Amino acid sequence: MMRQAQSETRQIDSLLPERPFRNTRQDASGPTAHRAIDLDQLRNHIRTLITLEQSAAPLISCYLDLVVGRHGLQPQRFDRRVRAIRQTLSGQDRERFDEALERIQVYLDREIRPKTRGVAIFARAGERPFFLGLQFQVPLPDRLSLNTTPDIFHLVELKDTYHRYVVLISTEESARILEVNLGAITRELWSIRPELRERLGREWAHQHYQNHRRDRGERFLKEKVEILKKLMTAGGHTHLILAGSALMTARVRNALPRRLQAKLIDVVHAPAGASVDDVVLATLSSFINCEQQESLDAVAELVSALRRDGLAVAGTAPTLEALRRGQADVLIMAQAYEPGWAWSCGHCGRAAITLSQPGRCPHCHSSELQSESIKELMVKLAERQSVTVEFVHNSDALMDLGGVGCLHRYATPDQDHWARARSAS
Secondary structure (H helix, E strand, O other), X not given: OOOOOXXXXXXXXXXXXXXXXXXXXXXXXXXXXXOOOOHHHHHHHHHHHHOOOOOOOOEEEEEEEHHHHHOOOOOHHHHHHHHHHHHOOOHHHHHHHHHHHHHHHHHHHHOOOOOOOEEEEEEEOOOOOEEEEEEEOOOOOOEEEEEOOOOOHHHHHHHHHHOEEEEEEEOOOOEEEEEEEOOEEEEEEEEEOOOOHHHEOOOEOHHHHHHHHHHHHHHHHHHHHHHHHHHHHHHOOOOEEEEEOHHHHHHHHHHOOHHHHOOEEEEEEOXXXXXXXXXXXXXXXXXXXXHHHHHHHHHHHHHHHHHOOOOEEEOHHHHHXXXXXXXXXXXXXXXXXXXXXXXXXXXXXXXXXXXXXXXXXXXXXXXXXXXXXXXXXXXXXHHHOOOEEEEEOOOHHHHHOOOEEEEEOOOOHHHHHHHHHHHHO
């Protein structure tokens, strides 16, 4: 970003870097930043963002799809957003906005890694400066916003869509067990490559080799399954994908115990010469499809609970109230859900949907009120309470219910009263 120091009105050329990305130093996430972010780290970052103390200085939330950016995304789109935001600011707020925006540009110019597909950056200048840059190997939507608090909606959506799973890539002579978090390989949990063929013709006759190979193959298969079982249990993993040749994946699948069979979501056939990155990319598509089906299953559970007058509500106001009370267990939101804005109180946490924001909170009389996207407000309330969030694509049933709903952890006293009244009648 270029800036004329002597001009009060600063010209922002582009938020997107015009020269090739360089990886010259660690990013703002800390000493482990060159490793891909795993699910637990993302949860911690989200927790940091939703508990970040507010400041008088504005905070920028910036999301970028770098692949689109490198292949023709019009940078003028962000220039227009920058100009539109700057027009709403004056004096010190404008200076702090420009300072935070310049820090974002430096990060984009110098610290993006080659495999990065999507970036989320949060920046604030002033007396309480804050900067957090997160890089992912999956895309994020383009968005630039300014508020007193960070916009975390797209991070929560990414967490739900891509979270994590285990891949076993298997051949007759080798095996690799990989942990995939948020679309990237974060750990190689186990790897073994027996060099049996080197002994052929050197120590054994061909028949001896074939018999030994058959016995050894059975032991190797049992060993893979046993290690996989231990790793899946120890790591708390709930999704497994097998990859490799059709013969080996079939053998491994048949050898899986019932507990692992229940966690198996797909089998991906991969040629012997396929790279690990290509295999993981193929498994990622399978995992996303599985996640979308799980989200549709959550909608079906919501509809069923509503029909039974069970522990569930649907619609914007009832869902927001359930989240505010801490009653929600699972928040189910349509990807196309666009409810508008609400106000929330920074002092007591109350929130409401009204045509206009009151001067003070009607509950605690605090003046610490702010307008916020209802979607953003809902996911923040959910994250604070460790509520599971399911984002749903292409569900007419959910849209018919208002685009959002939640399953409850417990019934309110009023609900218990009406349930007892119905049972007595």
